[in-house]
Amino acid sequence: MRIVCNGEEREVDRDIRVAELIRTLELDPALVVVECDGDIVIRDEFESHTLKEGSVVELFRFVGGG
Amino acid sequence: MLSIAGRKFASRLFAGTGKFSSSAVMIKAIEASGAEMVTVALRRVDLNDPSDDIMSVLDREKYFFLPNTSGARDADEAVRLARLARAVGGGDWLKLEVTPDPRTLLPDPVETLKAAEVLVKEGFTVLPYINADPVLALRLQDAGAAAVMPLGSPIGTNQGLLTIHQLEIIIEQARVPVVVDAGLGAPSHAALAMEIGADAVLVNTAIAVAQDPVKMAAAFAKGVLAGREAFEAGLGSHRTEASASSPETGLDFLR
Secondary structure (H helix, E strand, C coil), X not given: CEEEECCEEEECCCCCEHHHHHHHXXXXXXXXXXXXXXXXXXXXXXXXXXXXXXXXXXXXXEEECC | CEEECCEEECCCEEXXXXXXXXXXXXXXXXXXXXXXXXXXXXXXXXXXXXXXXXXXXXXXXXCEEEEECCCCCCHHHHHHHHHHHHHHHHCCEEEEXXXXXXXXXXXXXXXXXXXXXXXXXXXXXXXXXXXXXXXXXXXXXXXXXXCEEEECCCCCCCCCCCCHHHHHHHHHHCCCXXXXXXXXXXXXXXXXXXXCCCCXXXXXXXXXXXXXXXXXXXXXXXXXXXXXXXXXXXXXXXXXXXXXXXXXXXXXXXX
């Protein structure tokens, strides 16, 4: 199925969970925050939260700033 | 010792972590600044370069992270960024900044107050970045802000305390700590802010883009310390007429 991840379309496995997506992208789950269709997915729900066809996913992390 | 929302800080210099040429230089400069509080920003993960993450670079045992809402142009965007920052594990502290105009990066007072009211209700410890407006500072204090962060001059301009007279009023009126933020381009600017009674200063650009950021960080640390000590020592008032430093007696033999 297709999702939109950080503004780009991406082909992923059907019903992929957030935790799997993070692993696929080689990100550290302890350092990112996920927003799915406008709602924050808390870290405890990474393993259980499944994405749907057309889900809009945003991944954020801290960078240097003033 | 400086206390904000019940938390003690030995250093009155807060350091920004943006604009450094490398993580290695940033770490050394922050170390040299003696800062305990460091600001960070929240951004989309760059999926082409996911390693660019500050939490894996700076030791969170050693530094207290103050996430900012930089990039927010209205209250809704700031609230969204705040909630995301908390979810990533940034804690409840927040440097609230709402800057609608990228050219001036001046903070929007109405949207900042609106966002502060929402975020205080949600349990955030809110430190709003504001123009040096004494009325707004009081309004934010009444809304539950843990400190106020008025600007000396616009972000990244190195112009120092263009707002000094309003800063003095803010400091005189405030019941919460005043952290002078933005525009401090030299240690003397930081020292002046501390001399007039600011509780702390936040410096980023002047350190990060210096030829030698580590040396500049140490220089700012000294400036902040000198200014604070002068404030505590009690500065003399300005006079229009001279006042002799040497005795005016014992001069009878001259005339």
